[in-house]
Amino acid sequence: MGTIVLTIIIGIVGVVAGIIIGKLIFAKDTRKQVEDAEQQAQRIIADAQMQSETLKKEKILEAKERFVQLKSEHDKEVIDKNRKIADIENRLKQKEVSINQKEVNLDKQLKDNESIKENLNRQLEVVSQKRTELEKHQEEHIRRLEKIAALTAEEARNQLIESLKQEAQSRALSIQQEIIDDAKQKANKEARKIIIQTIQRTAAEQAIENAITVFNLETDEIKGQIIGREGRNIRAIEAATGVDLIVDDTPEAIVLSSFDPLRREIARLSLQRLISDGRIHPARIEEVVEKTRKQLEEQIMEIGERTVIELGIHGLHKELVRIVGKMRFRSSYGQNLLMHSREVANLCGLMASELGMNPKLAKRAGLLHDIGKVPDEETELSHALLGAKLAEKFGENPAVINAIGAHHDEMEMQYVISPIIQACDAISGARPGARREIMQQYLQRIKELETLALTYQGVEKAYAIQAGRELRVIVEADKVTDNDSDKLSFEIAQKIQTDMTYPGQIKVTVIREKRAVNIAR
Known part of the structure; x- marks a missing residue:
């Protein structure tokens, strides 16, 4: 490439020199001018030759440097590849040695297993012989026992199983009944004590909202x-x-x-x-x-903030505070919703303290348990599920969300405070004068209670007493046993709980009376 450039430069210089000489000849100037032109042309040619030589040397040096650089890079790559190949060969050798060692160990283990297998086979043969002898002796004993008892082995086994089964059932029932009675006595006593203490420590107004x-x-x-x-x-x-x-x-x-x-x-x-x-x-x-x-x-915001501060609840979302304030202008069965929620919150806090639980969390859930009754828009969800959805939306504790959604058994209870909220809600709603019902609805609920009880087999009469708080069921003694009475009471209570809507709670009492009448003539 340098030679080509040099040739081009010399050619260009020659052309330029020829043009200059031609002009001097055609111009017919003086000899001095011609000589000067010749000298100038020679200087230009000399300069061009010198520049071409310099350029040629520079290009040669650049080519040598590039060659040295490429050679060093190539040598480096060769060294790296050789090192990698050596590493691979070392690893392969190590693996080969390891495989050989494993094969040796495996052969040794196989030999040991073979010897163990032979010993086990010999032991199995001995056990099989002894089992055969034992079976013969057992058959001989069974034949002798059958001859003495005049019963086959199967019949004797069945009789023994049946007698043991009956004895175990009767003993289990008696023990179960004792445990249940003892647990009920203790549980009722403790629960009654906690509830009474909680109610006594909470005073609530009984004023009813009007329309x-x-x-x-x-x-x-x-x-x-x-x-x-x-x-x-x-x-x-x-x-x-x-x-x-x-x-x-x-x-x-x-x-x-x-x-x-x-x-x-x-x-x-x-x-x-x-x-x-x-x-x-x-x-x-x-x-x-x-x-x-x-x-x-x-x-409304001021009422909500004041309520939250008075109850000692912190970190409540502003939208939930607004809903709490809005409860002041809502009622349920004539009972003011904010008063009811505050009462439930105080009851929950006291009951949680008595049970050694977190009173602040229980009080928070008690205050928010009815927020689904004041929605800003219509929805098909029940107030419990809607309240749980709102609480979840505004980042409430999962225990609070579950307590809100489960206080009417529309969601499975997953936390310990959930039944406390349900119980305190029932206590607040069941206070005398706390709620009111339209007379027609009240009579309809009483009638439905009695009709529901009469649908069960063996029920003779049913009476709803204590303003519908208790259902007395009288059964026929010939058709319903004492054990069936407990089962019937439980089934009727469950049926009422799932099929009916009512404030507070309803006690179901099943009465079974056996009368023996004779006439002396």
């Missing part, structure tokens, strides 16, 4: 302003609040009717503001109702 609110007026003249021209004001209030306003002859009073306490509270506060302001018209009504609704939302 109406009476709004007092200073004078009856204000009724006309509230009704408005052609009833437009009262229609606007009802449309904005969702509450029925009943304006009748009751002096200085208006009745606000709604099953939603939150709506009644919004309507009451809005009316109070409208009357104090004096401007009552549809546009003003909508403005006041909307402002009241926003302020009530802030009040």
Whole structure:
């Protein structure tokens, strides 16, 4: 490559020199000019030759350096490959030595196994001979016993098994009954003690929420302003609040009717503001109702935060705090939901302390157990499952989630606090005056209880007493035994628990009476 470049440079220089000489000749300048041109051309040629030699030497040096570099890299690769090959050969030699050693050990072990096998075969032959002799002796003894007892071996075995079975069953039943009675006595005593202590330490109001609110007026003249021209004001209030306003002859009073306490509270506060302001018209009504609704939302958060602080519960999600505050405006069977939840929380905390468990966790689960009753949107889930879903959504403890979902047996109880929440919920709902029922629903539930008991075979009569808290079942003594009475009581209780909805708990008592009547003539 260097030779080609050199040749090209010399050619270019020659052409340039020829052009210069030609120009000098054609120009017919003086000899001096010609000589100068010749000298200049010679200098250019000399410079070109010198540059070409320098370039040639540089290229040769670069080629030598590149060759040395490639050679060193090649030598390095050869050395690495040779080292790897040597390592592989060493490993193969080691493996070969190890395999040879294993083969030697295996041969030795096979020989040992063969000797052991021969010894075992000899021992098996001896055992087989002795077994044959033993079987002969056993058959001889069996024949003698059968001859003496006049029974075959199979018949004697069956009789012995049957007698042992009956004796074991009777003894097991008696022991089982003793254990159950003892356990019931101790468990009932301890449970009664803990529950009584817990209830005594918790005081709760028994006021029942109503479906109406009476709004007092200073004078009856204000009724006309509230009704408005052609009833437009009262229609606007009802449309904005969702509450029925009943304006009748009751002096200085208006009745606000709604099953939603939150709506009644919004309507009451809005009316109070409208009357104090004096401007009552549809546009003003909508403005006041909307402002009241926003302020009530802030009040709900304050109620929730105050409740959580009073109960000593920390780290609750703000959305759960809002739901707790919203409970203040919800009721269940006429019982205020927030009061019920607070009571359950206190009962759970006390009961957990008595049982040596975590009272804070139990109190947290007790407060949140009914959050599914105040959903922001309609859902097909029951309030227990919806509450568990909300608690899980806002990062609650798994024990709290399980206690919420299982307090009506709609989820399997997986933690110890779950039955405590269920028991405290029943205690709060079963307090006298805590809840109310419509008379028709109450009578229907009493009738269903008695009808359910009469469906069982051997039941003669059934009576629901103590306001439906106890079911007395009278059975026929000829058809139902004492043991069957316990089973019947358990089955009826389970049937009621799975098929019916009721507040508190129901005690099932089965009565079996045997009467022997004779007449002396």
